[in-house]
Amino acid sequence: xxxxxxxxxxxxxxxxxxxxxxxxxxxxxxxxxxxxxxxxxxxxxxxxxxxxxxxxxxxxxxxxxxxxxxxxxxxxxxxxxxxxxxxxxxxxxxxxxxxxxxxxxxxxxxxxxxxxxxxxxxxxxxxxxxxxxxxxxxxxxxxxxxxxxxxxxxxxxxxxxxxxxxxxxxxxxxxxxxxxxxxxxxxxxxxxxxxxxxxxxxxxxxxxxxxxxxxxxxxxxxxxxxxxxxxxxxxxxxxxxxxxxxxxxxxxxxxxxxxxxxxxxxxxxxxxxxxxxxxxxxxxxxxxxxxxxxxxxxxxxxxxxxxxxxxxxxxxxxxxxxxxxxxxxxxxxxxxxxxxxxxxxxxxxxxxxxxxxxxxxxxxxxxxxxxxxxxxxxxxxxxxxxxxxxxxxxxxxxxxxxxxxxxxxxxxxxxxxxxxxxxxxxxxxxxxxxxxxxxxxxxxxxxxxxxxxx
Amino acid sequence: xxxxxxxxxxxxxxxxxxxxxxxxxxxxxxxxxxxxxxxxxxxxxxxxxxxxxxxxxxxxxxxxxxxxxxxxxxxxxxxxxxxxxxxxxxxxxxxxxxxxxxxxxxxxxxxxxxxxxxxxxxxxxxxxxxxxxxxxxxxxxxxxxxxxxxxxxxxxxxxxxxxxxxxxxxxxxxxxxxxxxxxxxxxxxxxxxxxxxxxxxxxxxxxxxxxxxxxxxxxxxxxxxxxxxxxxxxxxxxxxxxxxxxxxxxxxxxxxxxxxxxxxxxxxxxxxxxxxxxxxxxxxxxxxxxxxxxxxxxxxxxxxxxxxxxxxxxxxxxxxxxxxxxxxxxxxxxxxxxxxxxxxxxxxxxxxxxxxxxxxxxxxxxxxxxxxxxxxxxxxxxxxxxxxxxxxxxxxxxxxxxxxxxxxxxxxxxxxxxxxxxxxxxxxxxxxxxxxxxxxxxxxxxxxxxxxxx
Numbered sequence: 070x071x072x073x074x075x076x077x078x079x080x081x082x083x084x085x086x087x088x089x090x091x092x093x094x095x096x097x098x099x100x101x102x103x104x105x106x107x108x109x110x111x112x113x114x115x116x117x118x119x120x121x122x123x124x125x126x127x128x129x130x131x132x133x134x135x136x137x138x139x140x141x142x143x144x145x146x147x148x149x150x151x152x153x154x155x156x157x158x159x160x161x162x163x164x165x166x167x168x169x170x171x172x173x174x175x176x177x178x179x180x181x182x183x184x185x186x187x188x189x190x191x192x193x194x195x196x197x198x199x200x201x202x203x204x205x206x207x208x209x210x211x212x213x214x215x216x217x218x219x220x221x222x223x224x225x226x227x228x229x230x231x232x233x234x235x236x237x238x239x240x241x242x243x244x245x246x247x248x249x250x251x252x253x254x255x256x257x258x259x260x261x262x263x264x265x266x267x268x269x270x271x272x273x274x275x276x277x278x279x280x281x282x283x284x285x286x287x288x289x290x291x292x293x294x295x296x297x298x299x300x301x302x303x304x305x306x307x308x309x310x311x312x313x314x315x316x317x318x319x320x321x322x323x324x325x326x327x328x329x330x331x332x333x334x335x336x337x338x339x340x341x342x343x344x345x346x347x348x349x350x351x352x353x354x355x356x357x358x359x360x361x362x363x364x365x366x367x368x369x370x371x372x373x374x375x376x377x378x379x380x381x382x383x384x385x386x387x388x389x390x391x392x393x394x395x396x397x398x399x400x401x402x403x404x405x406x407x408x409x410x411x412x413x414x415x416x417x418x419x420x421x422x423x424x425x426x427x428x429x430x431x432x433x434x435x436x437x438x439x440x441x442x443x444x445x446x447x448x449x450x451x452x453x454x455x456x457x458x459x460x461x462x463x464x465x466x467x468x469x470x471x472x473x474x475x476x477x478x479x480x481x482x483x484x485x486x487x488x489x490x491x492x493x494x495x496x497x498x499x500x501x502x503x504x505x506x507x508x509x510x511x512x513x514x515x516x517x518x519x520x521x522x523x
Numbered sequence: 524x525x526x527x528x529x530x531x532x533x534x535x536x537x538x539x540x541x542x543x544x545x546x547x548x549x550x551x552x553x554x555x556x557x558x559x560x561x562x563x564x565x566x567x568x569x570x571x572x573x574x575x576x577x578x579x580x581x582x583x584x585x586x587x588x589x590x591x592x593x594x595x596x597x598x599x600x601x602x603x604x605x606x607x608x609x610x611x612x613x614x615x616x617x618x619x620x621x622x623x624x625x626x627x628x629x630x631x632x633x634x635x636x637x638x639x640x641x642x643x644x645x646x647x648x649x650x651x652x653x654x655x656x657x658x659x660x661x662x663x664x665x666x667x668x669x670x671x672x673x674x675x676x677x678x679x680x681x682x683x684x685x686x687x688x689x690x691x692x693x694x695x696x697x698x699x700x701x702x703x704x705x706x707x708x709x710x711x712x713x714x715x716x717x718x719x720x721x722x723x724x725x726x727x728x729x730x731x732x733x734x735x736x737x738x739x740x741x742x743x744x745x746x747x748x749x750x751x752x753x754x755x756x757x758x759x760x761x762x763x764x765x766x767x768x769x770x771x772x773x774x775x776x777x778x779x780x781x782x783x784x785x786x787x788x789x790x791x792x793x794x795x796x797x798x799x800x801x802x803x804x805x806x807x808x809x810x811x812x813x814x815x816x817x818x819x820x821x822x823x824x825x826x827x828x829x830x831x832x833x834x835x836x837x838x839x840x841x842x843x844x845x846x847x848x849x850x851x852x853x854x855x856x857x858x859x860x861x862x863x864x865x866x867x868x869x870x871x872x873x874x875x876x877x878x879x880x881x882x883x884x885x886x887x888x889x890x891x892x893x894x895x896x897x898x899x900x901x902x903x904x905x906x907x908x909x910x911x912x913x914x915x916x917x918x919x920x921x922x923x924x925x926x927x928x929x930x931x932x933x934x935x936x937x938x939x940x941x942x943x944x945x946x947x948x949x950x951x952x953x954x955x956x957x958x959x960x961x962x963x964x965x966x967x968x969x970x971x972x973x974x975x976x977x
Contacts, residue, residue, distance in 0.1 A: 355842075364833040398779070431808050435808070
């Protein structure tokens with residue numbers, strides 16, 4: 070029949086070390102081992118423990134591990150795993166391997182998993198588990214508790230009990246286990262707890278929005294409903310923590326100018342690493358080419374006053390740095406919902422005085438530096454050095470103000486255009502500010518040095 | 524006696540709108556209102572609902588709101604709030620106001636809160652709530668369940684039951700509510716659930732480590748123990764979500780070159796904004812001054828070949844951008860525990876070929892740009908333009924490789940020196956790479972253009 074491997078041998082020393090450990094520690098050790106040794110341990114763990122290990126999102130290669138196990142063992146484990154983790158394991162495999170693993174399952178489980186795989190990644194549908202507790206609205210507190218004891222004792226997701234309309238199976242309300250315990254046994258289940266409408270999401274809801282809902286309402290899980298109001302599954306708080314951590318990784322990477330990479334650093338293939346980095350790098354490079362054009366435009370001034378070029382890197386980087394500061398503040402303020410799109414002007418009227426003040430501080434430092442080097446005789450900036458110092462000082466005020474302003478406005482512009490404000494990366498802001506920074510610097514120079522150097 | 528305000532009036536329209544809403548929605552609306560109007564609503568909400576509102580970490584100004592209420596009302600609310608939120612409300616107030624609020628409490632509650640206030644911020648001690656469920660090891664499953672029903676019915680933190688040694692009150696094990704429900708009534712509580720040692724933390728444990736433990740072990744709470752093994756309090760999963768979100772805000776801000784600012788953007792005062800940004804900006808500016816020194820060092824070359832200056836911003840920014848990409852990848856890989864300090868060399872031998880490839884891509888684009896402009900007659904780079912193009916190309920390979928390498932090593936260096944690797948900001952990397960980038964560029968130029976332009 071189908072080609073499945075034999076039961077692999079377990080390294081006795083490794084196995085003995087791991088068998089009594091916390092699940093999270095077993096997971097960490099298995100991640101460090103070769104696929105073969107990890108499969109060996111997994112094959113010999115008690116069934117329940119092996120399922121717990123495979124259910125951890127921190128476990129690397131769950132799909133490959135299952136594939137290495139004999140057909141009956143892997144089928145049983147896959148069916149016993151929580152549906153969201155089983156789907157994640159399958160998602161890791163390519164077409165042929167995925168099909169091979171699915172054929173080891175009974176028809177119903179396989180069909181359920183295939184449906185989960187169809188939801189786009191990073192949505193509530195792809196995060197949810199299909200194992201949740203539901204009872205008809207006709208139950209009392211006592212029958213519900215008995216049902217939990219008898220039927221649902223192994224489920225980790227019993228903290229929220231979903232009360233369904235008996236005929237349509239639409240969600241009526243959610244009773245928490247705490248409310249159930251505290252209720253009089255004879256109370257109808259629909260009358261337990263406060264009667265507010267439950268917080269729900271759709272399968273297409275973005276994981277970031279699910280995380281925000283769970284976090285602000287302090288929930289342990291949130292149900293995912295179809296358009297008929299029936300529960301498709303639930304997203305639990307631990308999946309959301311993983312989603313928040315992944316989202317935060319993506320945000321830092323994007324801010325650094327890399328397309329989001331979810332896999333661990335050492336597992337990124339060379340080709341993928343280049344693709345994820347070269348795109349933005351080349352785009353920024355092409356944008357930055359405008360600096361060469363700007364410099365070409367000012368070539369006469371450059372030839373007449375080479376001394377001006379000495380401060381170009383200093384001035385340009387200050388604009389980029391102040392912009393990057395403003396962008397990082399605004400990305401988070403928008404992500405946390407502290408500001409809305411229509412608040413852009415309130416930010417602008419804060420960033421202008423902030424930029425002017427910061428620019429004045431840097432300008433003063435820069436002018437002091439030029440004066441000190443001149444007076445101490447370290448470097449001779451020529452007879453017009455006070456004017457050069459003034460050019461640098463005034464240029465810095467202009468550039469830092471422009472940097473702060475454009476760095477703070479960029480996330481709003483991206484949001485307005487329908488992009489994630491977190492796509493505003495530090496290198497993007499720097500590139501944006503660099504070209505304008507040069508123009509500001511040379512324009513200031515033209516005004517101040519006209520008739521002397523220029 | 525002491526000076527406390529009268530009961531403020533509630534705006535009837537606002538109050539009618541809010542009274543039936545979800546707590547999270549009431550919180551959001553109160554945050555948008557003036558202090559006076561918000562206090563008015565709070566004063567007239569049913570007591571239990573007002574406590575729920577005050578218990579939300581999303582509520583701004585809980586301390587100020589309490590201070591505006593009459594003494595008896597605010598004392599009652601403060602005592603009914605969960606201890607961690609009450610401590611957070613007090614932390615928001617300065618000395619005199621804090622004392623004023625504490626005097627409205629009974630002695631015991633005030634003493635407990637003062638102790639919580641003594642733990643450093645961002646530690647388990649400052650995050651924990653002192654309300655948790657504990658039973659002596661002599662209880663059975665049935666007596667524990669009855670205790671929960673009778674004594675603990677209002678607590679949101681009943682999902683973990685802490686079983687204590689009857690005499691020393693040291694923590695023996697943790698039974699989850701699910702395990703309790705599933706247990707036979709007569710089972711001694713110490714025999715319910717699997718017998719593994721509980722996961723615990725100390726009051727000084729950093730919130731990031733607490734978050735990691737809760738996340739990898741999929742816990743709903745983790746107990747905070749003193750050195751005698753007694754439970755001081757518990758940190759719950761919802762507090763940890765807030766901590767993860769705050770940590771991620773801090774990481775993005777630090778990466779942008781701002782010292783961490785926890786409060787919402789619009790609430791940062793002007794002076795604080797300048798202080799949080801000017802420090803890093805000035806430090807980077809002073810570091811970047813080395814570019815002026817480097818340029819001064821190459822002043823003869825600059826005077827002879829002004830055409831070289833045209834590409835300085837382009838080349839420097841490419842080094843900074845590739846460095847910023849590498850840093851963002853490594854910061855997250857270290858934060859998520861994917862890499863350890865001793866893995867630095869494995870990263871280095873990945874980043875060198877990556878940098879060479881990325882540099883070659885940018886170098887090719889740069890050389891094509893120069894050739895195209897020259898051939899199309901847009902700009903005349905002089906008779907030696909192929910050598911200039913080669914200088915730019917080779918310079919880019921060198922600078923991008925150096926940028927990738929130093930950007931990836933910087934988080935390791937910071938970690939080695941005992942700093943948070945997330946302190947490696949994009950502007951910091953850019954500054955580091957800029958100076959070296961100039962030296963690389965001019966050195967390449969000296970080799971390639973010797974005898975022609977230089």
